[in-house]
Amino acid sequence: MITEDDFTKEINIFYAISQKLNDQWQLHQPDKSSYPQTPWLSKRVITKLQIEQTSQKFSPEVIPADICEIITPLSKYITGDYHIIYSHIYKVPMLFFNLSFSNGAKLKLDEVWELTHDTIGDTDKWSFLTEDEHPILSLPYFCLHPCNTGRFMECLLDKTAGSYLLMWISVVTPIIKLDIPLIEYYKYYQLS
Secondary structure: OOOHHHHHHHHHHHHHHHHHHOOOOEEEOOOOOOOOOOOEEEEEEEEEEEEOOOOOOEEEEEEOOOOOOOOOOHHHEEEEEEEEEEEOOOOEEEEEEEEEEOOOOEOOHHHHHHHHHHHHOOOOHHHHEEEEEOOOOOOEEEEEOHHHHHHHHHHHHHHOOOOHHHHHHHHHOOOOOOOOOHHHHHHHHHHO
16 A cells, blocks of 8 residues: 555656656646645557457557657557546555547447456456546546555565555556556666
C-alpha cells in the first residue's frame, strides 16, 4: 500500500520526469477546496493494430498521439486514454483506460480481453480487468482491479527498493500494451 501523500509526491516526480522525456503525461491538480481529490495523471496514445489473419488477435504498435499524417487506413488505429488514479479504498494506484477505434466506437470488454490475453490469460479475468465507473469523470472506463495490487507490490518492495509508483507502472503497463520508456524513467529516478 501507499499513502495518499506518498502517491502525490511520486505522481509529481513521475510527471516531472515525463516532461523531461517528452512522454506526454498530463498532471491534473484538482481544486481541493471544492473537490477533495488526489492529483492524477492521464495520457492519450494512438496505437496501430495489426490483425493476424489466422487468429484475429490484436498486435499493437504504438504511434505518438501528435502524429500529423497517417498513411494506412484509420480503421487500423485505436486511441487509448489512460489515467493513473489513487484508490482511497485500496490505498494503491489504479489504472483506468478507454480504447476506441478511429470512428469513435469504444472497444468492448471482450475485445480488450483479447488484446491483453497473452498477459492475463483466461484465469479469473473478471477480477483482473473489468469495466467500472471512473471515480473522477463518472464515465465507464476499463480498469485493472486493485484488489491484489497491495499484495503483489509488497512482494516487489521486499525484494527491491525504489519508487512504488514506478515499480507498479512497470508491472501494469505491459499488460495493456502501453509502451513507456521505463529504463529512462528509472535512470531519472536514480538521479533524484
